[in-house]
Structures are given as C-alpha cells and as structure tokens.
Amino acid sequence: MxxxxxxxxxxxxxxxxxxxxxxxLETDPICFPKRYKNPLDIEIVSIISCLFAYGNVKNIKNFLDPIFNMMGASPYEFLSQQSSSFSKFLQNLKGYRFQTKEDVVVLFLTLQKILRKKTKQSPIFESYFLNSKESFEKNSSIQNFQKKIESEILITANTKELTYGLQFLIGKWNSKSPKKRISLFLRWMVRNEYPDFGLYKKIKTYQIxxxxxxxxxxxxxxxxxxxxxxxxxxxxxxxxxxxxxxxxxxxxxxxxxxxxxxxxxxxxxxxxxxxxxxxxxxxxxxxxxxxxxxxxxx
Structure with missing residues (x-):
C-alpha cells in the first residue's frame, strides 16, 4: 500500500x-430497520427506507415515521395480511416529494402482493438480484432487480407505463445513473458488520x-x-x-x-x-x- x-x-x-x-444512527435512514429484530421486518423496512432515501434526513424521517408507526410491531406481518387495518393504512398514506399519494399506495399494494406470494423465509428480495446460477453480476443484477419491481408495479397499477413518481422511486433500469438508493439497500443487506445487517449471503460486499x-x-x-x-x-x-x-x-x-x-x-x-x-x-x-x-x- x-x-x-x-x-x-x-x-x-x-x-x-x-x-x-x-x-x-438517527442521522441516517438506517435508523428505521434498526428498530426491528426479525430479519423479515428488517428487510421490508430497509427496502422502503432506501427507496425514499432522497432529500434531507429530516424530511425522510417526517415522511417515514408515521408510516412505520401505523404498521406496528411487525411491518412484515402487517403488509402480508389483508385487513381493515391495511385499508385504513392506505387511506392515511401521503405523497412524498415526486411521489403522489396514489404512487405511494401503489407501492405498498405491490409490496403486499410480493410478500403474500413469499413464504415466511428471509431474504425476500435477494433472488431478484441473482442470475440463473445464483450469483450477482456487475452489469445486470441491479437492472434485473429494477425490471422485476417495475413489472410488479405495472401489474398492480394495471397500466403499461409507470408514473413519473414511481419511475423516479425505482429508477430506470436502462439508465447509466449510479443507482444510489438500491446500492445503499444492498450495502445494508450484504455487509455483516456495524451498522449493517448481513442478511444476504450470496452477494459479496466487494461486488456492490x-x-x-x-x-x-x-x-x-x-x-x-x-x-x-x-x-x-x-x-x-x-x-x-x-x-x-x-x-x-x-x-x-x-x-x-x-x-x-x-x-x-x-x-x-x-x-x-x-x-x-x-x-x-x-x-x-x-x-x-x-x-x-x-x-x-x-
């Protein structure tokens, strides 16, 4: 050296x-998943927190705090079940910067659909990044994650094109942007040292x-x-x-x-x-x- x-x-x-x-930790969006112990709660709270991790921390917290408070002790369980509480939750959601209230509702309906299709086994989203050989590829894995999430959102919204707010939220898979928020999510999920969680075992830190x-x-x-x-x-x-x-x-x-x-x-x-x-x-x-x-x- x-x-x-x-x-x-x-x-x-x-x-x-x-x-x-x-x-x-309170100066960073990672403070939200740090509130939970169950890996399923940590992962779902992490993806939500990272998708909305743009703007200053105060605004991010003002938007996300009420959402996670409404979701109770287990956001995973809350989103996995269809209930009157979830319907009320959707009604109380608000927009955030480029996302309208309708965009945010579609996102949470999509997450609910994904979780209800999954078994109670963490991780939820790691497979979205992996190829057929169960490995992470520099030139395609993040893009594949974006494609899969976009496809799920389009089905939920029953449309052929994302709104500006939803497109901004997940990013354009074919853009050359640094994909900061998805990279942040991967850091939280892959690194196994403070302050991160190490839930994903098939991706290496040096690949991110x-x-x-x-x-x-x-x-x-x-x-x-x-x-x-x-x-x-x-x-x-x-x-x-x-x-x-x-x-x-x-x-x-x-x-x-x-x-x-x-x-x-x-x-x-x-x-x-x-x-x-x-x-x-x-x-x-x-x-x-x-x-x-x-x-x-x-």
Whole structure:
C-alpha cells in the first residue's frame, strides 16, 4: 500500500472512531430497520427506507415515521395480511416529494402482493438480484432487480407505463445513473458488520457499487479519488474498487462514516476554516494545505 493510501486509511479509521456510536444512527435512514429484530421486518423496512432515501434526513424521517408507526410491531406481518387495518393504512398514506399519494399506495399494494406470494423465509428480495446460477453480476443484477419491481408495479397499477413518481422511486433500469438508493439497500443487506445487517449471503460486499449520494460524490472529489462532474454506475463500481485497495474484504466499510462528514460536519466540498480545521480528513483533503494527488481517474 502506498504512503498516500496508508495515510488515508489512518484518517478513515479516525473517522470511524468518531462516528461509530449508536447515537449517530438517527442521522441516517438506517435508523428505521434498526428498530426491528426479525430479519423479515428488517428487510421490508430497509427496502422502503432506501427507496425514499432522497432529500434531507429530516424530511425522510417526517415522511417515514408515521408510516412505520401505523404498521406496528411487525411491518412484515402487517403488509402480508389483508385487513381493515391495511385499508385504513392506505387511506392515511401521503405523497412524498415526486411521489403522489396514489404512487405511494401503489407501492405498498405491490409490496403486499410480493410478500403474500413469499413464504415466511428471509431474504425476500435477494433472488431478484441473482442470475440463473445464483450469483450477482456487475452489469445486470441491479437492472434485473429494477425490471422485476417495475413489472410488479405495472401489474398492480394495471397500466403499461409507470408514473413519473414511481419511475423516479425505482429508477430506470436502462439508465447509466449510479443507482444510489438500491446500492445503499444492498450495502445494508450484504455487509455483516456495524451498522449493517448481513442478511444476504450470496452477494459479496466487494461486488456492490458504492452508494454515490451527494456527500460521497463531494468527498471522493476533495479526496482526489475522482474528478467527474457527473457520475455513472461504472464510477460507483470504480469507487468500490478504489476502497478495495484500502480494505480488500470490506470496501464499503467507510460509506456510513464518510457520509457523516457531509450530514453532520456540513462539508461543503470547498475550504471553510471553521469546518475544515476540525475535520479528521483535513490532512488528506485537496481543498486544504497538505493535499494529496488524485488516485483514480476516468
């Protein structure tokens, strides 16, 4: 490992020491599945939380908190059963940003249909990512997941085309976007270390694209890892490969902690004395003195 990477690893480990505390889980959508013990509840709450994980954390929590409260102690059991409580639940749902109330209702009806077809055996969605050989493929697995969910939604809605809100929610399978929210869901499901759950056993952590939210995009630039103005799915896979140089077994280890730099420390991606001088990454950041050279291009 080069001196630059060794120093970066030291600083990343300092960042982990700072933020590896359960109190910081409340600054992340992972706080929702952390409320449950049953793997079936964890998985269904995780997919819902990740699909709506856009916008600031406060807005996400304001939208999802009432939903999970209405679903009671076991969201899996609640969604699996047709009852008057579920009908009332649908009536009380609200829209969220690009999703209308009708979009949200269709999503939950679709999830109910999927769960009622499944046996009580976790995991629920892992097979959606796997090919005929039960393996994860870089160029098709996430797209196949999107296709399958889209197909289920179209059947539920009895239509041939998704609304804008539902299309935004699951993403276009044939787009080159980094597919951040699905990658985040995979991180939660595949990693078997804090703060994640490790429910999926047939997918390896190093196979997953890095969840390229705005904070990771910003930090990967100021750390000199990439300099693209627009990131695509291949860039997310490249970022995973970069972190494999630091941690070959668990390259996504750093995702949760790096995003705290943006969410809590309010990193702007430019030098601001009050923010930067207290940052654990200041010695390896390009926007402050003693920066390092870019390590990943293209």
């Amino acid at each position: 080069s001196d630059d990477l060794s120093l970066l690893k030291i600083k990343l480990n300092q960042l982990i020491s700072k933020y590896k505390n359960v109190s910081y 694209p890095y969840p390229m939210d705005v904070h990771i995009q910003k930090l990967s630039k100021v750390l000199g890892i990439h300099n693209q103005k627009q990131v695509q799915l291949n860039d997310a896979f490249l970022l995973t490969e970069f972190f494999r140089n630091i941690n070959a077994v668990d390259p996504l280890l750093y995702d949760f902690y790096l995003t705290r730099v943006g969410i809590i420390d309010r990193c702007k991606g430019r030098y601001e004395e009050k923010i930067c001088n207290g940052c654990e990454l200041k010695e390896v950041c390009l926007v402050v003195p003693r920066g390092i050279e870019p390590r990943l291009q293209g």
